[in-house]
Amino acid sequence: MATAARTEVLADEEVQVHETKAELFHGLDVVFFAGREGAKGASRQWAETAIKAGAYCIDNGSDFRLYPDVPLVVPEVNMDVVTRDDKLIASPNCSTIQLVVALAPLHRFATLKRLVVATYQSVSGWGQKAMEELQSQLRQLVAGEPVTFDPSVFARPIGLDCIPHIDRFSHAGYTKEELKLVNETRKILDAPELLITATTVRVPVMIGHAEAVNAEFKCPINADQAREILSDPAKAPGVVLIDGPTDDPNAVAVRGAPEELRYPTQCDILRDEWKDMTLVGRVRDDETVDYGLNLWVVADNLRKGAATNVVQIAEAMIERGFFEGKV
Amino acid sequence: MATAARTEVLADEEVQVHETKAELFHGLDVVFFAGREGAKGASRQWAETAIKAGAYCIDNGSDFRLYPDVPLVVPEVNMDVVTRDDKLIASPNCSTIQLVVALAPLHRFATLKRLVVATYQSVSGWGQKAMEELQSQLRQLVAGEPVTFDPSVFARPIGLDCIPHIDRFSHAGYTKEELKLVNETRKILDAPELLITATTVRVPVMIGHAEAVNAEFKCPINADQAREILSDPAKAPGVVLIDGPTDDPNAVAVRGAPEELRYPTQCDILRDEWKDMTLVGRVRDDETVDYGLNLWVVADNLRKGAATNVVQIAEAMIERGFFEGKV
DSSP: OOOOSEEEEETTEEEEEOOOOGGGGTTOSEEEEOOOSSTTOHHHHHHHHHHHTTOEEEEOSSTTTTOTTSOBOOHHHHGGGOOTTOOEEEOOOHHHHHHHHHHHHHHHHHOEEEEEEEEEEOGGGGOHHHHHHHHHHHHHHHHTOOOOOOTTTOSSOOTTOOBOOOSOBOGGGOBHHHHHHHHHHHHHTTOTTOEEEEEOOBOSOSSOEEEEEEEEESSOOOHHHHHHHHTOTTTSTTEEEOOOOOOOTTGGGOTTOGGGOOSOOGGGGGSGGGTTSEEEEEEEEOTTSSSEEEEEEEEOTTIIIIIHHHHHHHHHHHHTTSSOOOO | OOOOSEEEEETTEEEEEOOOOGGGGTTOSEEEEOOOSSTTOHHHHHHHHHHHTTOEEEEOSSTTTTOTTSOBOOHHHHGGGOOTTOOEEEOOOHHHHHHHHHHHHHHHHHOEEEEEEEEEEOGGGGOHHHHHHHHHHHHHHHHTOOOOOOTTTOSSOOTTOOBOOOSOBOGGGOBHHHHHHHHHHHHHTTOTTOEEEEEOOBOSOSSOEEEEEEEEESSOOOHHHHHHHHTOTTTSTTEEEOOOOOOOTTGGGOTTOGGGOOSOOGGGGGSGGGTTSEEEEEEEEOTTSSSEEEEEEEEOTTIIIIIHHHHHHHHHHHHTTSSOOOO
């Protein structure tokens, strides 16, 4: 094997990082890609080589997500579209994953018609530098110093402001993040006619994305039915419903007592038992349409929104016997 | 005059604060109330006395906002409903004011049908203690200390998290803040059948509220027309349109150059020229309905969302000759 280019510490373990070379793919069952979009994306450069060497490729990048012959997969939702012959599988964008995990069970029950989504996305979605940027700005704010910012990270200081601008601007004034949410959701739910419109916003939170979701359905559904579906792990795998029954405003003050929480927040995904789950709360009937619901959806953008989903795809492939491995 | 109970410094000026007594209302043209809701609200206690003493009463509190015989007023939108005989005038909730300032000009053009609103509301909307709460939590975060919180302020730490819970929970899982947005908007726009649904969320920002607004209209309107209307002070008083024409992702990095800003954020309302304005950006066609738009609306919740609106009501009354005064 080649000499390691560098050593990284991941989860307290030293990991040797090698430069990618064609011969390194030989004998691998599965290769994970986490590449940038465009011509230089990791999967664009290397997936073909890895597939020729006999490996399955799972891509966390956005290069191939909308390719008709590449399955775009959230295991809880549409693992059934993957066959043994699909050598390249794409994992969706973070904000899409939590949305479809929460909505797919309701879509199966009542068929989604239209979605209006507003997001509250943490800085970690833009990488390590973005987290350092917010941390540095917090220090400046606390010290009473002028807030400085690196425009190559966010267009403005994120400490403390909400920036309605994630990824680049694209068609008709929408950002790429907004268009990803539209197009990827349609593909995963196999609902090309589903109407979706979104505004995606960066908020001064370190980890975890939240989404205010207004969902209109074609068939009858109400908040009670939605809560029943979302609280059943068989019907809504990967979902934790946190929708407190109490109207006592003091009840929510007690953290560490899940049964008393009335709604999830981004900080809840730091709990060990919820770190890979999609948390749903604030389930309400929207009486302004025939069959409408409002929901609040939260997940860890780094775990379920990225790494966890990719690992879960590989685990599901092992379970289906595509290759051998330990789940 | 009675002895001052205490002295406060407001805008570098010492102001003497007296305990409210009936005789203090004599000879006043106008009295401003900023009271709590419910039986102990300032206007509930004193408005009748002030009116009997001959004063006009302008109430920033929520006690009388939905009373059919009390005008609920945003001067740019519906000052025409106020007559000389209206002795008590209510000023709306912060999140409602900026919404109607932005939407009324579009409503006049194309008649609103349905609104889906998600808010990003700063902590100052919950008072001085809430700002201190966030400041204290920022210090703890920067120092690496455990974050503590006072559950009488927010149900959870707001540093750094988004909390989908503003004011108390009310009917059908909606909060009072959400219901205010629905009911007050309908009243101000004189559109009792307007469909509105909302999710209101507290974000870790000190001052300024933002709103992601999805608006469906009954008559044709598109983003270009909306931008034209919103950029015309005669058609959209109180509005500043900040909707950058450039697709250069570096252009937004330049602060202090309004023509290069592509969208407003909460921090923009700290600029002197915009502090009393409602800033609108991210105007986009929503192709999922016949006539739909997405908008991003920002204003200072303490100024236009509260104090400024109340003062502007008084100024408009002076201009109409209801009482004498200097505008």
